[in-house]
Amino acid sequence: MNKVCVIGVGPGDDAFIAPAARQKVAECDLILGSERLTRLFDKPSQPLQLRGNPPHSIQFILANRDRARIGVLVSGDPGLYSFMGTLSRFLGRDDYEVVPGISAVQLAFARAKETWENALILSLHGRARGDLDDVVKRHAKLAVLTDDRWSPAALARYLLERGLEDREFIVCQDLSYPGERIWRGDVRSAAAEVFGEGALSVVLVIDRKRCKGSFTA
Numbered sequence: 001m002n003k004v005c006v007i008g009v010g011p012g013d014d015a016f017i018a019p020a021a022r023q024k025v026a027e028c029d030l031i032l033g034s035e036r037l038t039r040l041f042d043k044p045s046q047p048l049q050l051r052g053n054p055p056h057s058i059q060f061i062l063a064n065r066d067r068a069r070i071g072v073l074v075s076g077d078p079g080l081y082s083f084m085g086t087l088s089r090f091l092g093r094d095d096y097e098v099v100p101g102i103s104a105v106q107l108a109f110a111r112a113k114e115t116w117e118n119a120l121i122l123s124l125h126g127r128a129r130g131d132l133d134d135v136v137k138r139h140a141k142l143a144v145l146t147d148d149r150w151s152p153a154a155l156a157r158y159l160l161e162r163g164l165e166d167r168e169f170i171v172c173q174d175l176s177y178p179g180e181r182i183w184r185g186d187v188r189s190a191a192a193e194v195f196g197e198g199a200l201s202v203v204l205v206i207d208r209k210r211c212k213g214s215f216t217a
C-alpha cells in the first residue's frame with residue numbers, strides 16, 4: 001500500500017517551498033490541494049474537498065491510495081491547523097508520511113523580527129469569544145491565525161472592549177505574496193484600521209512589559 005504524503009508547501013510563494021517538498025510532489029502520481037497551492041506545481045491535481053463525514057477527500061484517499069501515490073498539499077507546516085489532523089483520524093501512523101514546511105507563523109515572526117520560543121499559537125477559526133481574553137492575559141506573546149469572521153480588526157476591537165489595549169499588535173498579511181503587508185501599531189489603532197477583505201493574516205499580540213526586546217521574559 002502506498003503511503004499518503006502530507007506535504008507542507010509554505011506560506012504561498014514558491015521561494016518558500018523546501019526542496020524536499022518539491023521532490024515529494026514530483027514522486028506523487030496525484031496531488032490534492034486548494035487551488036492556491038496546487039497552482040504552484042505542474043502536476044495533475046484535484047481540489048481538497050472538506051465536505052461530508054468523513055470528508056470527500058478522505059473517502060477518495062482511502063479508495064485510491066493502493067492505486068496511486070497521493071500527495072496532499074497543505075499551506076505552511078502540516079503540524080499546525082492543517083488537513084493532517086483530520087487525515088490522521090482515518091489512517092494509521094504508518095499509512096502516511098509528512099514533509100514539513102515553513103509556517104505562516106514562522107514567517108510572521110521573522111518579518112516582525114521577534115523570537116517565538118514562548119509564544120502561544122492560536123487559531124480563531126470557528127472559535128467562540130468565550131475565554132479568549134483570559135488566554136491573551138496569560139501569554140506575553142501570541143500568534144493568532146485569523147479568518148474572515150474573526151478579522152484582525154475584529155480581534156483588536158475585542159481586545160479593546162476587554163481592556164487589553166496595552167498590547168502591541170502586528171498584522172502580517174498575505175505573507176510571501178507580492179501584496180504582503182506588515183502593519184505594526186497598538187490595539188486602538190488596529191481596531192480602526194482597514195485590513196483588506198479576504199487577506200490571509202497572522203496577528204502577533206505582544207505584551208511588551210513582559211518581553212525584553214524581542215525576548216519573552
Ligand SMILES: C[S@@+](CC[C@H](N)C(=O)[O-])C[C@H]1O[C@@H](n2cnc3c(N)ncnc32)[C@H](O)[C@@H]1O
Pocket residue numbers: 011012074075076077078079080081082102103104105144145146147172173174175176177200201202
Ligand atoms: C488552516 S490555517 C493553516 C496554517 C498553516 N498550516 C501554517 O503552518 O501556516 C490557515 C491560516 O493560516 C494563515 N496563513 C496561511 N497562509 C498565510 C499567508 N501567506 N499569510 C498570512 N497568513 C497566512 C491564515 O491565518 C489562515 O487563515
